[in-house]
Amino acid sequence: MSHSITRRRALQGLALSGAAAFAFTRGELSAQEAVAETLKLKGNIRQSVSYWCFGKIPLDEFADICKKIGLVGIDLLGPDQWETVTSKGLFVTMGNVPGAGIDPGFSSLKEHDRLVECFEAVIPKAAKAGVSNVICLSGNRHGISDEEGFENCFKGIKRILPAAEKHGVKIVLELLNSRVDHRDYLADHTAWAADLVRKIGSENLTLLYDIYHMQIMEGDLIRTIQNNADVIGHYHTGGNPGRNEIDDTQEINYPAVMKAILKTGYKGFVAHEFVPKRDDKIASLRQAVELCDV
Secondary structure, rough: OHOOOOOOOOHOOOOOHHHHHHHOOOOOOOOOOOOOOOOOOOOEEEEEHHHHHHHOOHHHHHHHHHHHOOEEEEEEEEEEHHHHHHHOOOEEEEEEOOOOOOOOOOOHHHHHHHHHHHHHHHHHHHHOOOOEEEEOOOOOOOOOHHHHHHHHHHHHHHHHHHHHHOOOOEEEOOOOOOOOOOOOEEOOOOHHHHHHHHHHHOOOOEEEEHHHHHHHHHHHHHHHHHHHOOOOOEEEEEOOOOOOOOOOOOOOOOOHHHHHHHHOOOOOOEHHHHHHHHOOOOHHHHHHHHHOOO
């Protein structure tokens, strides 16, 4: 696909004046300049977005668009992408660890040495690049009990924390649903993962509370957030059902959830991780930013 076609798709949904739209199609305006209006936000919620949901847009252009609509950073980026984002004055709000995907994970004892090597290679790079969070996944059950998986994750994750503590980087364990998207995933309930974080007892280990995933597994979002605010270090959004836009086409009341998050005293990032269903993908992202700006 040509760069010009990608650029046109990247700007679908942005409110352009007729003159701006005409100038953009002639190549006289950049992606950032083509956005008709910069959002004026309260900024109480520090919002970012997961890049994979918009991955057809070149990252440098996407960063410009994110700045224009009030996002403070971009989520789930690998080390080779960090500088592109930080050079634009944005945060990398969550770093990926190459070689440490959803499965196999810390639930498998035989993977521990390999995973520890992956994390110990990335953590110093993250610290040097100003990336304060890196993601951690439990892996799947593969027939083991929740109790055995808990002990395996405890042993494995504990091994990567000395490096995280030394370099001032947070390890963030993500909660995922095992009913729809990630069958057999171990860390699929807040109580299980929160107990693990508390037992390990390091300030450099927190939870990534994915609102979409936990709506599927548990519901009762606000009460759960309130009861576990001490161990939650990051949030993801997404509309349920479908993981699409977070507006009134789905069942989660995001403004209410954001207000509840604020009441806990949370100062971290909330990253949008929905896959736009509409053609106007950036308009959907812009709408999400406004909905969560409470």
